[in-house]
Amino acid sequence: MRPTQIRALKEKIRQLEEENRILNQIIHKAPIPIFVLDQDHRITHFNQALEELAGIDAAEVLGSRDQWKAFYAAPRPVMADxxxxxSSDREIIEHYGMKYDRSPKAMDRFAATxxxxxxxxEGKWLFFTxxxxxxxxxxxxxxxxTLQDVTQEKIKENEIRELYRIYRNILEFVPYPIIVYRENGHVSYVNPAFTKVFGWSLEEVTGKPxxxxxxxxxxxxxxxxxxxxxxxSLARYETRRFTRTGEILDVVIWAATHTYGDTLENFVIxxxxxxxxRLAANNxxxxxxxxxxxEYPDLEDLMDYVSGEVKDLLDVEGAVVLLHDEIKEDLFFLGAAYDDQTTLERAREIRFTLDEVFAGKVIKTGQPAVTNNADSSLADYPERDKKLGYQTRSILCVPIKSDSRIIGVLCAVNKKQNLFGDNDMELMTMIAGTVAISIENARFSDAxxxxxxxxxSMNRAKGKAINHLSHELKTPVAILTGSLQILRKKLDAVPGVKLSSTLNRIERNLDRIVDIQTETADIMETGAYGARQLLIKMLEACQDELETLIETCLEQDILDPDHLLASVRALIDREFGPRSMHHKTIDFKQTFNTVYSRLLPRFHFRRIDIExxxxxxxxDLELPPEVVVKVIExxxxxxxxxxxxxxxxxxxACPKEKGILFEIKDFGVGVEKDHRKRIFEGFFTTQETLLYSTKTPYEFGAGGKGADLLRMKLFADRLGFSIEMASERCGFLIHNEDPCPGDILKCQYCLEQADCLNSGHTRFRVFFPNGKK
Structure with a gap:
């Protein structure tokens, strides 16, 4: 190998060693705890951060297979092993349970906490990969x-979780309904109070809108x-919400947003x-x-107002006040309010028997009643809807009580929303109490x-009776007094006639009659006499009758001096005792024709069309003939x-119910309302005395002594027939003292006969049963 190649190789080696040293230094100085294993599970790297975390010096474990010592008290594989x-997932689960996750991008990467x-x-929470x-x-x-100490985060998390648990427990006992919504609007929690008020359970609504x-x-x-x-946030928002059963509640809402970790929740109370x-509205x-x-002096107007209030308060289609007619044993509408005007108008004209309407049940039991079942209501009371032309789906009725009496029923018909409940019944009962007071007050006021x-009317009748009696007595008494004076003078001229005692007695009684007016006035004003005065008056009243009786009986020799009291009583019974009336079979048409023919000459001067x-x-009738004659006449x-x-x-006249209905209707001036009640009371006249007293019988406005109708009424009560009067005062004569000219042709108000015939009338009806009482 050439020297240049050797030098290049050495440089390359040096660079690699430097890179390795830098890499080892990076791993060793990294702030995150890291350890590395080779394929033989020996530790090749164990950095300072891990030394601090595990409390072990790297020199003690490098090159060994004791990586477990950094985390466990006994040998066991770590995740890197x-x-x-x-290892399979089953083997990993065996050591770490379900706490690990695979990376979605590299299936051989794992993470766990x-x-x-x-x-x-005291132990630590580690997040390791x-x-x-x-x-x-x-x-x-x-x-x-790699490992990360997340103990503090876990502690905080656990604290938050505990707080959340406590807060949830608190929510369980909060008396107000609470809903917790996720950010997407789905429910995550409702407390028991919500379930109680609205009906939905936590299981039914969790994860749903x-x-x-x-x-x-x-x-x-x-x-x-x-x-x-x-x-x-939302502070006090008043609105309405449905319940699970469809009932609508009035609610107040408060709301706020809360963040839990990465989760946003909306709390609604x-x-x-x-x-x-309801209570406020009731009050x-x-x-x-x-x-x-x-503001409503008229009772019907007031009951209409109350019905309208009930209709609006209970949100119903109609409300009515029914009064109980205790005589006819039925119910009639005193007040009503309906959405449908036709039903309202029809209701005012209808009366129901107690068995035809639901309210009759309340009258009978005295207890409130309610039905929300349309089918049952229609089946039990078919006549109600048929008469009203209206379908009743639901109805609530409460009694209107006065003391221990049920005087009527307050009803609400067809609830528009929800069903009738206890709250509605409570409100209706409160209103019914007020209605009862108003009805009774109105009745007392009318009474x-x-x-x-x-x-x-009695005061007027009293005055008229006094004036009437006074005027009726004065004229005949004056005539009798004058006649007596003439008679006395003529008798004094007749020799041998001794009647001074009798004439004095007559004169004394005439003087007493003259004093009747003054005495009657004194009685009306003072009201009573003392006992002494009363006895004296009784003696004076009987004195002359007794003298006359005794003189007559002595002359006829029918008086027993030894039994004076008994004889006097027998005389009184014979002369003044009650007259007996004998029933006979009467042909009414024949009797009427006889009486009418006899009366015709008496009123021939009157120009009246009599049909x-x-x-x-x-x-045929079984009555005393004289009674029938007196009634007709x-x-x-x-x-x-x-x-x-x-x-x-x-x-x-016409046959009716095994008898005869006799009717006389005149198209005259009629009778004032206040006088109609007293028409049969006797000595009561419908006109002022001075207007008729000087006229002859059968003249217009002549009148009588006021006793004819009383006599007819007494005959009716005694003999079992009936007499009644109905009258309408002439519309042109507003007051009783307004005079009628007595001739339609002279009336300033009437242009033709029909004007008078349509302005006033009086009708008397007498029913004669054909049986004997």
Missing amino acids: LIIDR DFFPDLQP ASPFTDSSGNIAGAVE LNFVPEDLKQETDDILDRFRQEK LRDITEEK QSIMRISSALP LKEAYRDVA TEIPDGLP GLIRNAIENTPDHGRIDIS
Whole structure:
């Protein structure tokens, strides 16, 4: 070999040795712990970083197969050993379990993280990688293993994991629903409170999107999410969400973003405020309804308002207030509110029996009731929907109670969302309490107004009765007094006639009659007499009758002086006792024709069109004939005296329910509303006394003494027939004192007869049963 070649070779060797020295130095000084094994598993490199990690000097192990001493207390292969031996996955798993991973780019490279308890001082977590290297022929010449102390990272990781566990445990006990979303919007966690409120379990929603936003809120929710992604937090957002069963809840939402390692999570806290809003709405509604009471003096208007409030509060298609008619035993609409106007109008005209509607069940039991089953509701109450022309799918009814009475029912019909529940029933019950107070107050108010009208009417009747009696008595008494004076003078001129005692007694009684007006006024004003005055009045009242009776009986020698009291009683019973009435079979048409024919001459001067329709074949009556005659005569006279000339009177009779319905209808001035109730009370006249008292019978406005109708009513009560009156005051005569001219041709308001016939009327109906009471 030439010297130049020798020198070149030596230079090449020197360069290789230098490169080897530098490479060894790099490995030895590398900050990452490294060791290298040859194909015989002997340690060729053991750097300083590994010496520090393992606590072993490299000189002790270089060239040996004790690489295990750096990590374990007993001999066992390390990852590099397994790679050199080309160990299978099963063999690797045997030593490292499932803690290792193959590199996706080179299947002979391995990485793993494990805890090495034998490393000082208390064991260490190492992340290690191993890879083989080959010779020029491609055969494995050894393996390199690098290690990294990740103990601190593992400690922090474990701390974080523990904190996460604690935080998860805390979330388990938080009473508010919580959802944790991944960055992709899928649910990673829901707490038990969420499951309790919304119904979905953790297993049902994990790894899936949770779609529980109502359709009408989706756009708003998207806008909120965009803002949340920018601001990374959301403070108090009030909205609504579905539950698993489809119920809609009012909720308040708070949200924040949290990063866990490389994972971004969104925490959402929800609070169900449905109950709070319901209670607040309930309180506001009760306050609103209570405040509205004075604004609705009319009870029906108030109940319409309450029905509207219930319809809006419960979000239903309709709400009604039904009152219980305890006499007719049915239900009628006092207030109603429906989305459908046709149903609303139809409802106001309908009455239901208790068995035709669901509300009847509430009336009978006194307990609230609800049904969300349309089929069951329709099957049980088919007449309800048929009458209303409306389909009832669900209904909630609560009783309206006053003390221990059920006076009505408050109903909500067809819930638009969700089903009727306990909260709806609670609200309805609260409103029903307010409604009950309003209804009772209205009834008391109506009763007070009615009582006031009655009292006012009675006061007017009292005054009219006093004036009437006074005027009726004055004229005949004056005539009798004058006649008595004339008689006294004539008798005094007749010799042998001694009637001064009798004449004095007559005069004394006439004076008493004159005093009746004053005495009656005193009684009305003072109200009572003392006992002494009462006894004196009773004695004075009986004195003359007793004297007359005794004188008459002495003359007829029928008085027993030894039994004076018994004799006087017998005389009183005979002269003043009740008259007996005998029932007879009566042909009504014949009786009517007889009475009518007898009365015709008495009112021939009146120009009134009287239409009579008394058919043949009427059933016979079993009544005292004089009673039937007095009823027919009294009603005809009453009709004629209240009908102006050129007016009309309809008289008819027809068979009805085993009897006869007798009707007289005059198209006269009619009777005022306040007077209708007192028309049968006796000595009550519908006109002012001075307007008729001087007229002859059957003249327009003549009137009577006010006793005819009372007598008819007493006959009816005693003998078992009935009499009733219906009247409409003439629309042109607003007040009772407004006079009627008594002739249609003279009326300033009537252009033709029809104007008067359509303005007022009075109809008396008498039903005579054909049986004997």
